[in-house]
Amino acid sequence: MDTPPFPLNTTFKYNSRTKDNTLGYLVLVSEGEDKFKDEDLDWVVLLKEPLVIAMSNTLKHREVLKLNELLTDDNRYLHGELRRLSGDEIVGANFGLRDVMQKVRQVAALDSPVLLLGETGTGKDVIANAIHYSSSRSDGPCVSVNCGAIPDTLIDSELFGHEKGAFTGALAQKRGRFERANQGTIFLDEIGELPLQAQVRLLKVLQSKEIERVGGVKTIPLDIRIIAATNRNLEDMVANHQFREDLWFRLNVFPIWIPPLRERISDTPALVQHFINLKSRELKLPAIPTLASGAIDPLMEYHWPGNVRELENVIERALILNPKGPLTFEHLNLRSPKRTLELQGQSEEAGNLDEVVSRHIRRVLSRTKGKVNGPDGAAALLGINPSTLRNRMKKLGIDYGRKSIS
Numbered sequence: 592m593d594t595p596p597f598p599l600n601t602t603f604k605y606n607s608r609t610k611d612n613t614l615g616y617l618v619l620v621s622e623g624e625d626k627f628k629d630e631d632l633d634w635v636v637l638l639k640e641p642l643v644i645a646m647s648n649t650l651k652h653r654e655v656l657k658l659n660e661l662l663t664d665d666n667r668y669l670h671g672e673l674r675r676l677s678g679d680e681i682v683g684a685n686f687g688l689r690d691v692m693q694k695v696r697q698v699a700a701l702d703s704p705v706l707l708l709g710e711t712g713t714g715k716d717v718i719a720n721a722i723h724y725s726s727s728r729s730d731g732p733c734v735s736v737n738c739g740a741i742p743d744t745l746i747d748s749e750l751f752g753h754e755k756g757a758f759t760g761a762l763a764q765k766r767g768r769f770e771r772a773n774q775g776t777i778f779l780d781e782i783g784e785l786p787l788q789a790q791v792r793l794l795k796v797l798q799s800k801e802i803e804r805v806g807g808v809k810t811i812p813l814d815i816r817i818i819a820a821t822n823r824n825l826e827d828m829v830a831n832h833q834f835r836e837d838l839w840f841r842l843n844v845f846p847i848w849i850p851p852l853r854e855r856i857s858d859t860p861a862l863v864q865h866f867i868n869l870k871s872r873e874l875k876l877p878a879i880p881t882l883a884s885g886a887i888d889p890l891m892e893y894h895w896p897g898n899v900r901e902l903e904n905v906i907e908r909a910l911i912l913n914p915k916g917p918l919t920f921e922h923l924n925l926r927s928p929k930r931t932l933e934l935q936g937q938s939e940e941a942g943n944l945d946e947v948v949s950r951h952i953r954r955v956l957s958r959t960k961g962k963v964n965g966p967d968g969a970a971a972l973l974g975i976n977p978s979t980l981r982n983r984m985k986k987l988g989i990d991y992g993r994k995s996i997s
Contacts, residue, residue, distance in 0.1 A: 615646050681714075681721055682865045687855020691718060694847050699725035704797070706782075706842045707820035709849035710966050712900030715820040716780060718849060723776040728816055731775030736768050739784030746789045747805050757806025769802050769813060776816045782842065783823035783834060790835045797841045817842075824965035852895040852902065854976060859891055862899060866906040867918070874907075880916025889920050949987045952980070956989070 617635065621627070684692045698705055699722050707715040716735065723733040741749050748757075752767030769777060779785075785793065796802055800813045819842050828834035852859070863882070871879045895901055909918050955969045962968045963977050970977040984990075 615642070617642065681717060682861045683855055683858035686861075687850065687858040691847060691849055692721070694845070695721050695725060698722065698845050698847075700727065702816050704816075704842055704844045705818045706844070706846045707818065707849060708846055709820075709822060710851050710898055710971070711822045712898035713849045713851055714899050715849055716778065718847065719776075719778040719780075719818045719820065722818060723778075723816075726776070726816065728775050732772050733776045733778065734768050734772035735778045735780060737780045738789075739781035743786050743789075746786065747792065750789070751792070751802045751804055753805035754807040757804070761806065764804075767802070767804065769796060769815065770804075770811060772813075772815050774814050776818060779817065779819045781821060782819040783821040783825055783828060787833075787835065790838050794835065794838045794841060797838075822966055824962075824968070827962070827965065850976070851971075852898045856891060859902070860887055862902055863887060863890060863906060866903050867910070870903075870907045870910050874910055874914070876910065876914050878915075880910065880914065880918050883917035883919045886917070886919045948983070949989060952984060952987065952989060 617638065619627075619635070681688060681692065683689075695718065705719075705722060707718055709715055719735075720733065723729060736750070738746075747753075748761075748765065748767065750767050750769055752765050752770055753761050755761060755764045779793075796813070797817065800815070801810050802813060803810055825834050825839050825843075829836045829839050852862075867882075868879060890902070890905075897904070905920065909920060913919075952969070952973070955972050956963075959967065959969045959972065963970055963980060965971065968977065970980045973980060975983075
C-alpha cells in the first residue's frame with residue numbers, strides 16, 4: 592500500500608462559501624505535523640469551485656425532491672376533489688343515466704377510444720371524467736381540450752407542443768396537451784370542430800401513439816387514453832367530406848349516447864337539489880335556500896333545449912334573485928311547450944290518431960330534409976329518441992332517410 596501524501600495526524604481544514612452562507616468544509620488528514628505546504632493550499636483552492644457547484648446542486652436537488660413531494664400530495668388531493676365532484680357524484684346514475692353508467696363501467700378498465708355523443712349541455716365532460724377516474728389511469732393526468740376554442744393557427748402548438756424558435760414568438764420550449772396527458776387521459780371535446788389538417792395529425796397519433804413537437808425532429812412516445820365528444824353528426828360530416836372517414840372509424844370504437852334532459856326528466860328533482868347545494872357554496876350564501884311548494888312543477892314540464900347546463904344556469908339565476916329562499920321559478924318565464932300530439936290535436940282536423948301522427952312526422956322530416964339523428968334532426972325536434980322515431984316510422988310505413996321527403 593502506498594504511503595499517503597500527508598501523515599494521518601496532520602489536519603487541514605478549508606471551508607467552501609457562497610455569497611450568503613457556508614456550504615461545507617473540506618478536511619484533509621495526514622500523519623505527522625507541518626506536512627502541508629503553501630503549494631498544497633493552492634491545489635485545494637482549485638477544488639473550491641467544483642465543490643461549491645456540486646454541493647449547491649445537491650442542496651437544490653433536495654429542495655426539488657421536497658417540492659415534488661408537496662406537489663404530489665396536492666395533486667392527490669385535487670384528484671380526489673375532481674373525483675368527488677365529477678366521477679363519484681353523477682346525478683341520475685341509477686335512473687336516467689343508468690344505461691350510460693353501465694357502459695362507463697364496461698369500458699373504463701380498457702384503453703379503447705371512447706366517443707361521447709349528445710346534445711350541448713348534457714354533461715359529456717362529466718362522463719369523460721367518470722371514465723378516467725374509474726380506470727387504472729386515475730392517478731394520471733386528465734387533460735381536457737376544447738377543439739372548437741383553439742384558433743386554426745395554434746392547434747398544432749397547443750396539441751403537440753413546440754420547440755424554442757420554431758416560429759415567431761416561440762421563446763421557449765412548450766409541451767402540448769398530448770404530452771401533458773401522458774400516462775393519463777386526453778379528452779377532446781367538440782371533436783367535430785377540428786380542421787381537416789389537424790384531423791390528419793390526430794389520426795397519426797392514434798395509429799402510432801407518437802408525436803413530434805412543432806419545429807422538432809425528436810419522436811416522443813405516448814401512453815394515453817383518448818376520449819372524444821361531439822354534439823354533431825359525424826356520420827353526416829363524413830358523407831359531406833367535413834370529417835375524415837378513417838378518423839371516424841378510429842374514434843367510433845365504443846360510442847356512448849348521453850340522453851338529453853327531456854328524456855330523463857325524472858332526474859330533474861335530484862339535479863335541482865344538487866345545483867342548489869353547489870351554487871350556494873359558490874355564491875357563499877350563509878344557508879342553503881329551500882324550494883317553495885310546487886316550485887319543481889314548471890321545471891318538470893319544461894323542454895330544456897339547453898339540457899343540464901341550462902338547468903344549472905336557471906338555478907344560479909334563481910339564487911341570485913332570491914338568495915334567502917324559498918325558491919320559485921315562475922318569474923323566470925320558463926315556457927313549457929306542449930307535447931307534439933297535443934299541439935297536433937289542436938291544429939289538425941279530427942281523424943285517425945296514426946294518420947295525425949304520420950302527417951306530423953312527415954312535416955318535421957320535410958323541415959329536416961329527411962334527417963333523423965343529430966341536434967337538428969327530426970328526433971330532436973320531436974323530443975324523442977332517434978331509435979323510437981325510427982320504430983314509429985316503420986310502424987306507420989314512413990321511409991327512412993332521404994326517401995322520407997320524396
